[in-house]
Amino acid sequence: MEGLTLSEAEQRYYCDLFSYCDTESTKKVASNGRVLELFRAAQLPADVVMQIMELCGATRLGYFGRSQFYIALKLVAVAQSGLPLRVESLNTVKDLPLPRFVVSKNEQESRHTASYASDADNPASYSGVIPPPPGRVQAKKGSVSHDAVQQRTSTDQQESTSPVVSPQQSPPTSPHTWRKHNRHPSGGNNERPLAGPGPFWAPFSEAQPGSSAAGDPIWSGHSPPPHQENWVSFADTPPTSTLLAMHPASVQDQTTVRTVASATTANEIRRQSSSYDDPWKITDEQRQYYVNQFKTIQPDLNGFIPGSAAKEFFTKSKLPILELSHIWELSDFDKDGALTLDEFCAAFHLVVARKNGYDLPEKLPESLMPKLIDLEDSAEVGDQAGEVGYSSSPAEAPPSKSPSMPSLNQTWPELNQSSEDTAIVHPVPIRMTPSKIHMQEMELKRTGSDHANPTSPLLVKPADLSEENKISSSVKFVPGNTVADGYSSSDSYTSDPEQIGSTVTRQRSHSGTSPDNAAPPPPPPRPHPSHSRSSSLDMNRSFTVTPGQQQAGVVAYPPAVPPRPQPSQGTGPHVHRPVDAEGLIAHTSTSPQQIPEQPNFADFSQFEAFAASGVNEEEEDEIETHPDVLQAEKPSDSASSLRAAKTEGRVEDKAATSVPNNTGKGTTPLAPPPKPIRRRLKSEDELRPEVEEHAQKTGVIAAVLASQPSIPRSVGKDKKAIQASIRRNKETNTVLARLNSELQQQLKDVLEERISLEVQLEQLRPFSHL
Amino acid sequence: MAVCIAVIAKENYPLYIRSVPTENELKFHYTVHTSLDVVDEKISAMGKALVDQRELYLGLLYPTEDYKVYGYVTNSKVKFVMVVDSSNTALRDNEIRSMFRKLHNSYTDIMCNPFYNPGDCIHSRAFDNMVTSMMMQVC
Numbered sequence: 091m092e093g094l095t096l097s098e099a100e101q102r103y104y105c106d107l108f109s110y111c112d113t114e115s116t117k118k119v120a121s122n123g124r125v126l127e128l129f130r131a132a133q134l135p136a137d138v139v140m141q142i143m144e145l146c147g148a149t150r151l152g153y154f155g156r157s158q159f160y161i162a163l164k165l166v167a168v169a170q171s172g173l174p175l176r177v178e179s180l181n182t183v184k185d186l187p188l189p190r191f192v193v194s195k196n197e198q199e200s201r202h203t204a205s206y207a208s209d210a211d212n213p214a215s216y217s218g219v220i221p222p223p224p225g226r227v228q229a230k231k232g233s234v235s236h237d238a239v240q241q242r243t244s245t246d247q248q249e250s251t252s253p254v255v256s257p258q259q260s261p262p263t264s265p266h267t268w269r270k271h272n273r274h275p276s277g278g279n280n281e282r283p284l285a286g287p288g289p290f291w292a293p294f295s296e297a298q299p300g301s302s303a304a305g306d307p308i309w310s311g312h313s314p315p316p317h318q319e320n321w322v323s324f325a326d327t328p329p330t331s332t333l334l335a336m337h338p339a340s341v342q343d344q345t346t347v348r349t350v351a352s353a354t355t356a357n358e359i360r361r362q363s364s365s366y367d368d369p370w371k372i373t374d375e376q377r378q379y380y381v382n383q384f385k386t387i388q389p390d391l392n393g394f395i396p397g398s399a400a401k402e403f404f405t406k407s408k409l410p411i412l413e414l415s416h417i418w419e420l421s422d423f424d425k426d427g428a429l430t431l432d433e434f435c436a437a438f439h440l441v442v443a444r445k446n447g448y449d450l451p452e453k454l455p456e457s458l459m460p461k462l463i464d465l466e467d468s469a470e471v472g473d474q475a476g477e478v479g480y481s482s483s484p485a486e487a488p489p490s491k492s493p494s495m496p497s498l499n500q501t502w503p504e505l506n507q508s509s510e511d512t513a514i515v516h517p518v519p520i521r522m523t524p525s526k527i528h529m530q531e532m533e534l535k536r537t538g539s540d541h542a543n544p545t546s547p548l549l550v551k552p553a554d555l556s557e558e559n560k561i562s563s564s565v566k567f568v569p570g571n572t573v574a575d576g577y578s579s580s581d582s583y584t585s586d587p588e589q590i591g592s593t594v595t596r597q598r599s600h601s602g603t604s605p606d607n608a609a610p611p612p613p614p615p616r617p618h619p620s621h622s623r624s625s626s627l628d629m630n631r632s633f634t635v636t637p638g639q640q641q642a643g644v645v646a647y648p649p650a651v652p653p654r655p656q657p658s659q660g661t662g663p664h665v666h667r668p669v670d671a672e673g674l675i676a677h678t679s680t681s682p683q684q685i686p687e688q689p690n691f692a693d694f695s696q697f698e699a700f701a702a703s704g705v706n707e708e709e710e711d712e713i714e715t716h717p718d719v720l721q722a723e724k725p726s727d728s729a730s731s732l733r734a735a736k737t738e739g740r741v742e743d744k745a746a747t748s749v750p751n752n753t754g755k756g757t758t759p760l761a762p763p764p765k766p767i768r769r770r771l772k773s774e775d776e777l778r779p780e781v782e783e784h785a786q787k788t789g790v791i792a793a794v795l796a797s798q799p800s801i802p803r804s805v806g807k808d809k810k811a812i813q814a815s816i817r818r819n820k821e822t823n824t825v826l827a828r829l830n831s832e833l834q835q836q837l838k839d840v841l842e843e844r845i846s847l848e849v850q851l852e853q854l855r856p857f858s859h860l
Numbered sequence: 861m862a863v864c865i866a867v868i869a870k871e872n873y874p875l876y877i878r879s880v881p882t883e884n885e886l887k888f889h890y891t892v893h894t895s896l897d898v899v900d901e902k903i904s905a906m907g908k909a910l911v912d913q914r915e916l917y918l919g920l921l922y923p924t925e926d927y928k929v930y931g932y933v934t935n936s937k938v939k940f941v942m943v944v945d946s947s948n949t950a951l952r953d954n955e956i957r958s959m960f961r962k963l964h965n966s967y968t969d970i971m972c973n974p975f976y977n978p979g980d981c982i983h984s985r986a987f988d989n990m991v992t993s994m995m996m997q998v999c
Contacts, residue, residue, distance in 0.1 A: 136882045397974030404975075412983050415975035419986050427972040452985060 103188050104160045111159065132166045142166060370455035372439050380435040394428035400437070407441050413450060417441060420454045432459075861951070862959065863927060864888035864943035865991050867967065869979060870936060872896055876982040878991055879943070892941045895921045895929045899939050902931070916964070917957050932960040938967065959994050966990045 111128060129139050146161035167188060372380070381391065387403060388395045395403075404414050421437035422429060429437060436458035444450055864879035866889075879888040898921040918931035923946065932940040940963050944951055966987045970976050973984070 140882055397972070401974040411975050415973050415983065416985055418973045418975055419969070419984060422972065425969050425972050427974065452989075 100164070100188060104163050107163060108156055108159050129162075129166070132170065134166065134169050138169050142169065370439070370443075370451075371457045372435060376439065376442075377435060380438045381431065383438065384431055384434050391431050394426075394430055395434055397427040397429075400429050400434070404437065404441055407445060409441060409444055413444060414441075416450055417444070420451070421458070423454070423459065861945070862942045862994050863945050864892065864941075865963070865994065866892040866941045867963070867982060868892070868896060868939040868941060870938060872939075875938075875980070876987070876991075878988075878995070880995055888943055891924075891927075891929060891943055895931060895941050896939070898922055898929075899931045899933060899941070903933060903937075917960055919953070930956050930960070932964070934964060934967075940964070940967075962990060962994070 107128065129142075132139070134142075142162050142165040145165055146158040383403075384391065384395065387399050400418075401414075404417070405411075407414075409417075417437055417440045421433045421440060423433055423436075436454065439458060440450060864877070864885075866877040867875040869875050874889075874892070877889060877892060879885045899918060902918050902921070916932055916934060918933060921929045921931045921941075923929070925946070927946050928944050930942045930944060932942075934940075940960055942956065942959065942963075944956070966984075967982075970982055970984050970987055971978065976982075976984075
């Protein structure tokens with residue numbers, strides 16, 4: 091981009107804005123919410139903004155580098171001055187005013203009106219229902235940030251004049267950003283002014299005239315006493331400029347724009363002084379009233395009010411359904427469709443506040459969040475009670491019903507949470523609520539984004555909750571801090587990272603959503619390959635039989651196992667064999683003799699079985715001869731049959747060799763043993779399988795060996811196997827041949843048809859030529 | 861980052877539709893409308909027997925040269941349709957799934973609100989905020 095010359099003020103201002111938008115401190119600003127808010131607050135038409143973005147190259151790059159950002163800001167200023175957007179105008183336009191963003195301190199009037207006008211167009215919900223407040227609420231959000239930024243720059247210059255200004259930096263949406271804000275180098279100024287409002291509080295309380303005209307709180311002198319600081323700060327600022335003066339409430343609402351930031355101040359002060367009034371605090375008499383109302387619906391204070399009953403009850407307040415819906419969203423903390431006592435009180439409180447003209451907060455105020463009345467929380471509760479009492483002293487804050495309340499509260503939760511994140515150790519979840527599972531889910535969902543390990547809370551909570559079940563019956567929620575933090579902070583982070591926790595824990599309805607949820611259908615049974623060899627091997631059967639191999643005779647093993655014609659692989663198995671044989675050695679004394687001989691393998695096991703079963707020695711002799719014979723006759727064959735690199739081969743071989751043993755029996759009882767043997771061989775632990783095989787063979791082998799066929803018989807078995815395979819091949823051949831002939835026939839027919847069609851065509855053609 | 865997010869009721873009318881304001885919104889509305897056909901096709905393709913196993917996430921419904929359309933349907937036949945800019949190649953399937961999950965969670969929260977009558981348009985602020993967080997961050 092072209093070189094950009096900025097005046098010093100511009101430089102500083104842009105730098106502040108950039109730092110403000112650079113929430114991740116990466117020195118480049120993606121198109122995140124801050125930037126968008128900033129641009130939106132510039133009150134430029136959308137296409138102009140797009141143009142700006144293109145000009146500065148952000149769309150090209152996909153993010154705002156520092157230079158792009160500065161250029162964009164400059165272009166905003168250019169556009170706001172009504173000049174055409176040109177790249178050249180960047181440097182040529184002199185004395186360009188700083189780009190204005192909504193509700194900046196510097197030029198309030200025009201911006202305020204403009205901002206309200208623009209905010210009125212906000213598609214946000216509620217805009218249709220309550221014209222001014224939502225708009226302002228929106229403006230609040232968007233503007234506060236800029237306000238704060240502006241403030242920062244202005245504070246540099248006017249620190250002494252408006253100390254209260256700088257606190258207005260925290261955007262209500264995220265305490266996170268607010269904190270970052272503070273960390274900014276220029277944010278150091280924040281700290282100082284924060285202390286300012288405190289002392290100003292008292293004197294300014296009188297300064298505030300009756301903008302509290304809007305609606306008298308039912309409970310005077312308490313409920314949400316406005317943050318004095320907020321009023322203070324606005325007292326400084328020309329209130330007239332901020333007044334759209336739609337109605338008294340609107341006046342207050344306008345100040346909410348400022349108060350959003352001052353809420354942060356308030357929170358700071360609150361934390362510091364811990365004597366601040368919580369505008370959303372429920373006083374004792376209020377609470378009692380609410381409890382009584384709760385009892386009329388639900389006598390059991392620990393029970394729930396179902397949604398339908400609550401709906402009827404609150405509909406009586408004659409608030410619009412949309413607002414009631416929003417109130418419900420805020421107050422139903424665990425999203426279970428029912429209200430506990432705490433939730434009910436919070437909802438009632440919000441209804442009351444709303445009826446008195448207060449804006450509904452975007453997030454549930456800290457003080458209204460249901461808290462666990464627990465030992466660990468008792469301190470907090472006591473604290474809050476103290477604050478409640480404090481707030482109940484009306485004298486100090488009667489006039490100022492803080493319209494700022496809602497906005498303040500918006501920032502409050504974040505601030506408090508942010509502070510509590512560090513200061514307060516999250517209490518172990520205690521009371522079990524009836525909707526324990528929901529709580530768990532919700533907590534996990536809410537805190538999932540905050541906690542590094544979303545799964546651990548899940549593991550922790552159930553245990554805790556189960557413990558708590560025994561403890562008491564109070565239906566309190568898990569520690570408000572934990573939940574509140576999770577809840578608010580998760581809500582406040584507009585750009586919430588994926589809540590893995592929610593993914594994990596949100597079990598309500600999305601069982602089918604996980605990608606791997608749909609278990610793939612079980613693999614189709616392995617089709618019996620037409621391949622003769624494999625089919626002859628009948629691996630499927632052997633494998634499937636494996637589990638049942640323990641039981642001798644269970645497996646229906648095909649007696650004839652064609653030996654695998656893999657002479658080359660004979661050596662492999664040999665190697666294996668010895669290994670297997672090793673295990674066998676322990677069992678048989680004659681094994682060493684047979685180790686080196688493959689065919690011995692099967693015999694080997696048999697031999698063991700014999701030994702184990704105490705078979706007569708003659709069989710041993712026979713066995714001994716077997717290997718010799720086998721070796722002599724078809725070493726390669728048996729070797730191949732014994733094995734190949736695959737254990738199956740080995741198994742087969744065993745089977746084959748054992749089969750010969752069975753020949754005498756001429757039965758299939760030996761089939762099972764070979765099968766198990768085969769299976770065992772397949773397993774990595776060869777020794778064990780060997781043993782098992784032997785054990786299995788014990789019973790059978792005895793019989794088998796008894797009918798130990800002579801060498802020719804074993805050879806015959808091989809032949810049989812071969813013949814069987816040959817037979818099978820022949821069958822396949824015939825089938826294929828038949829298929830082939832049929833297809834040939836079809837082909838012939840088709841050809842004939844084609845010929846006839848061609849003839850017809852030819853016959854017709856002459857006519858066409860005519 | 862979606863360009864347009866829509867929640868369609870069972871009867872195929874929109875409960876909530878929101879798109880990035882700078883674009884021609886009507887185009888997105890039309891896209892969502894046409895994508896409903898694809899959604900129905902995918903649902904019916906599953907067959908009655910598989911209704912229980914049917915996965916809620918439908919995946920890419922169809923791509924155009926400018927953007928892709930993803931679908932998600934709940935067990936109550938409420939559909940979520942998301943239009944995503946094709947140039948945003950960084951978006952992976954898992955991210956889309958998680959976005960749908962968030963949508964579904966927020967929708968469930970809305971349903972739990974007794975003041976919300978099923979079939980009404982969705983006016984919830986929380987839902988709006990959540991959708992805003994997902995929308996393409998364009999001014």
